[in-house]
Amino acid sequence: MADTAKLPADSFKPMSADDRAALDSEKIAAPSLTFMQDAWRRLKKNKGAWVSLILLALIFLFAFGSAVVSPHDPNQVHPEYANLPSKIPGIGINGFNGTLVQAGQRIDAYKQARATGAHYLMGTDYLGRDLLSRVLYGTRISLIIALVATLFDLTIGVTYGIFSGWKGGRVDTFMQRVIEIILSIPNLVVIVLLILILKPGMLSIIIAIALTSWTNMARLVRAQTLEIKEQEYILAARTLGESSLKIAFKHLLPNLSSVIIINTMFTIPSAIFFEATLSYIGIGISSPQASLGTLLNDGQKNFQFLPYQMWWPALVLCIIMLAFNLLGDGLRDAFDPRTKE
C-alpha cells in the first residue's frame, strides 16, 4: 500500500486554462428534458402534425367561440334569402362571388334575392339560414359528441385494459373473450341497435359510440400493462406493500400515457365519422339541431344545382379528420422515436 504513495511531486501540476476548457467541452450544457418535453420537441419538428395542431386549435376556437359570437343565428330562417351561394367580399372567382348558374346562365343570386348588401361567406341553405353559422354549430355538436364519447371510451377502455392485464390468468382470458365477441359484431350495427333503443338524439349517440369503441383501447392498454407489470419498479412497489389501485395510478397510468394519448387521437375521428354516418342515414341528430352529418345529408340533396351546400361541410369534416389523423401519426412518432425511419 505504501508503494503507491511514493509518486514524485512533479508528476502533478495545476490545471492550465486550456485543460479547463477541455473539461468544459465534456459538460452537458442543455437542460435534461423530461419524457413529455422531449416528445413535445419532436412533435414540433413534424410539420404535418404541427400544422394540424394549429388547425385543430383554430377549429375548436371558432366552433366553440361561435356559441358566444356567431355571424348569424344558425337557426334564424330567412325564406327570402334561401339558397344564396357563397359570397366572399373582394373575391371575384366564380363560386365565391355570389353568382350561380341558372338555366345555363350565370346570374347574381344576391341581386335576384334583393340582398345586394348582404354577404354570406358560405352562402345560405334552403331555408335561408346562414351556412357558415350552421357549419360552425354543426362542427361544435360533432366535436362535443366525439369528445364526450371518447372520454367515456377512454375511461372504460383504460380501466378494462389495466384490470385485465393486471389480474392475468382466468380473469384475463375471460375478459379477452368478451372483447373478441364484441369485436365480431360490426360496430355500426351495435350503434344503430343501441340508438333505436335509446331513441335518436345526442345523448344516445354518445352512449352508443362510447359503449362500442372502447375495445381497441382496452386491447392496447392490456398488452402494454402485461409488459410493464414485469418491470422491476412494479415489483419494488409491490414489495413495499403498495396497494394495486395505487400502483395502477402511480406507476401504470403514467407509463401507459403515450399509448392512451395516441389511441385517443385515432378514436376521436372515428367517433366523428360514426356520428356523421348515423346523421347521414337519418337516425342521428334530428333538426333543428345540426351536425356535420346532417348538413352533409341536406347538402347532398341539392348537390347538382347548389354544390356549395355540400362542399363546405364536407371540407370541414375532411379537414378535421385529416388533422386528427396527422396529429395522431405525429404523436406516435414523437412518443416512440424508434418507429421513426
Next chain:
Amino acid sequence: MAKYLAKRIFYLILTLFIVITVTFFLMKLLPGTPLTNQAKLSQSQIALIYKQYGLDKPEWQQYLIYLAGAVKGDFGTSFQFSDQPVSYLLSSRIGPSLQIGLQAMVVGVVLGILIGAIGAMRQNTWVDTTTTVVSILGISIPSFVLAVLLQYYLGLKAQLFPIAEWGGFIYTVLPTLALGATPLAESARFVRTEMVDVLSSDYIELAKAKGLSRMGVIYHHALRNSLIPLITIVGPLAVNIMTGSMVVENIFSIPGIGEQFVKSVLTNDYPTIMDLTIIYSFMLCVVLLFTDILYGIADPRIRLTGKAN
C-alpha cells in the same frame, strides 16, 4: 391444427349464440310497434296480427322458437313485407353486397400494396410524399362523401358510369371505388411502413450483395415479408367495408343487405334487423377465423395453438 380449428369453431358458434340472444332481447326493448296503423285497428285485429307473427306468446317461448328456427336457417317472417320469410328476402340481397364488398377489398388491397411498395422503394422523395398524401386522404375522407362526389363527377358530369341502380359489372364500378378507398389507403400505409422496416434489414443487404436485381430483391425478399402482417388488418378492413356499405348502397340504390338494414331500421322490421345482425356477425367471424388461419400458414413462426393465451 385440428384442435385449434375445433376450438375456434366452438367460439364462433358461442359468439353467434350470444349475438342472437342479445339482439333478440334488445329488439324486445325497442320502442314503437311494427304496426303502421295501430290506431285504426281494433283490439281483436291487433290480437290476430300478433298471433300470426307469434308475438302473443310469452317472450321466453318466442326466444326458444326463434333460436330453434335460427339453427335451421329460418329467421321468421318480415314485418315490412308480409308473408316474405326473412331468409328469402335477404338471400337475394347478399349477392350484390358480397360482390361489391369483395371487389372493393381486392381492388383496394392490391392497389394499396402497389402504392405502398412504390412509396417505400422511393423513400423520402416526392413519389413517397404523394403516396403518403393519397393514403392519408383516403383514410380521412368518409366513404359517403367520396360516393356522392364520384356519383356526381364520374356519373353525372362525365357520363362514364351509371349513377345508380344495379345491373351488370359497369354498375359496380363507382360503389367499388367509394368503398375501396379506405382499404387502399390503410393497406398502402401499412405496406409502406412494413417495407421501410424490411428494406433496412440484413437479409436485404445480403440479397443485394449477392447481386440480385433490384426487382428481384423487392419482389422475393422485401415485398413477401412485408405482406404477411397485412393479413392482420383484413379483419378491421372487412368491418370498415360493411359499415361503409350501409351508406354507399343507399347512395347508389344497390339492392344489398346494407341498404336493407337501413330500411329495416327505419321501419322497425325486427326480424330482418335481427337476421342482418347475425349475418354481419357471421361474415365477420368467418373473416377473422380465415385470416388467423392464413396468418399461421403464411408465417410459420406463429404457432396457432399458442395463441389461446
